[in-house]
C-alpha cells in the first residue's frame with residue numbers, strides 16, 4: 001500500500017512531467033483537474049428477493065475533446081478517488097495515442113462474481129439509465145467501454161438500454177465500445193489491449209541501444225516473461241507475446257502463481273484452470289502460494305495486468321525484471337516507481353502501453369458513426385486489382401505464383417486486418433514519440449515523465465487554440 005491515494009499518485013506523476021514544460025500554471029491546473037464526477041446509488045432486487053444498495057460513479061476528467069471516453073469497472077475496490085485517477089489517466093492516454101477523446105472512467109462497487117447474470121444485467125441497465133438521465137453517456141458526450149470486471153456482454157446491455165431510451169437517435173450504437181461484433185462491435189477489439197502491449201514490447205525490445213544498456217539482447221525472441229492477471233488484458237498480452245517468441249516463465253492469478261523457467265504453455269494453463277478452477281498444480285510447474293510472489297520471479301519482462309498498487313515499496317527492490325510493462329492501470333505505487341527508476345528498470349507506463357484498447361475503441365466508434373464495416377467497400381476491388389497485377393507480372397516474366405503465394409499477395413484487407421494494422425501503427429509510432437521526448441529531455445528522465453510531457457503538450461494545444469489560456 002502507498003501512503004498516497006491513487007489520484008494523488010497520478011497527479012504527482014503529472015507534476016513531475018509538468019515541471020519539464022513551460023505552460024502557464026493555470027493551464028496546467030485546468031489540465032490536471034477532474035471536470036465532473038457523478039455519484040449515484042440505487043437499489044437492486046436480488047434473485048432471492050432481498051435488496052442490495054449499489055453505489056456507482058462516472059468521472060469525466062477532461063472535455064478538451066469530446067466525447068469523453070473510458071471503461072467501466074465492476075469491483076469492490078471502486079471509489080471516487082479510483083475513478084477520478086483512472087479518468088485522468090484516460091485523458092493522458094487518449095492524447096498520447098492521438099485519439100480525439102477526453103478522459104473518463106466509470107465504476108460500480110459490487111462483488112461481481114457473487115451476482116448472477118440476471119442481477120448483473122439489472123445493475124448494468126439501471127446504471128446506464130442513471131447515466132442517460134444526467135447526460136453522462138452518448139455518442140458525442142461520453143462513451144464507456146469494458147474494464148476490470150466487465151466484458152462485451154455488459155457493453156451490449158448498455159447499448160441496448162441507451163437505444164431503447166433514445167429511439168430517435170441514429171448513432172446509438174456509438175454510445176459504448178467493446179460490444180460483441182454482432183451488436184455493432186469491431187473485430188479485434190476484445191484482444192486489442194493485449195495485442196497493443198505485444199506490439200509495444202516488441203518495439204521496445206527492438207531498439208538495440210536501449211537493450212544494450214539494460215544488458216539484454218535485441219528482440220523479443222527468448223525473453224523470459226511473467227504476467228500477473230489472466231483476464232482480458234493479461235491473457236491476450238501473454239498469448240501474443242508467446243506467439244511472438246517470448247517465453248512465459250511465470251503466470252499469476254488471484255488464487256496463486258506458477259513458475260517454470262523452461263516456459264509455460266498458455267493454452268494448456270488456461271485449460272487446466274478451467275478444469276480445476278485454479279492455475280495451481282499445473283503439471284511441470286512450481287506453485288507459488290502467494291500470487292504476488294510472481295512479481296519478483298527471475299525474468300526479463302514483467303507485465304502486471306490485474307490491478308493497481310501491486311508493486312510497492314515492499315517488493316519493488318526485489319523485482320528482477322529489466323523491463324516492467326504496465327498492462328494494468330497504476331500497478332506501481334509512486335514509491336515503487338521511484339525504486340524501479342533508481343534501479344534502472346525500464347518501466348513502460350500504463351498510459352501508453354495499455355492504450356491499444358482505447359485505440360481500437362476509437363475505430364469501433366468510427367465504424368458505428370459511419371454505419372459500415374471497415375473493408376466492406378474496397379476489399380473485393382483490392383483483390384481484383386492485385387490479381388490483375390499478378391497476372392501482368394506472370395505474363396511479362398514467365399514466373400507462375402503458387403496458390404498460397406497468390407493468396408498472400410492478392411488479399412484485400414478485411415476489417416480485422418485494418419484494425420490490427422491501425423493498432424500496430426499507433427503503438428509503434430507512439431512509443432517512438434515518447435522515446436524521442438525522453439532523449440530530448442536527457443538521461444535523468446524516465447519514460448513516464450516523457451509520456452506526461454507529450455500528453456500535457458498535446459492537451460495544452462487544444463486549450464490554447466481556444467484562446468482561453470496564453
Ligand code: NAD
Pocket residue numbers: 071146147148149150193228229230231232233234252253254255291292305306307308327328329354355357358
Ligand atoms: P479482467 O477483469 O478481464 O481481468 C483481471 C484479471 O486479474 C482477472 O482474471 C482476475 O482474476 C485477476 N486478478 C485479480 N486479482 C489478482 C491478483 N491479486 N493477482 C493476480 N491476478 C489477479 O480485467 P482487464 O480488463 O484485463 O483489466 C486489467 C487491468 O487492465 C485493469 O487495471 C484495467 O484498468 C486495465 N485496462 C484494461 C483495458 C481493457 O481493454 N479491458 C484497457 C486498458 C487497461
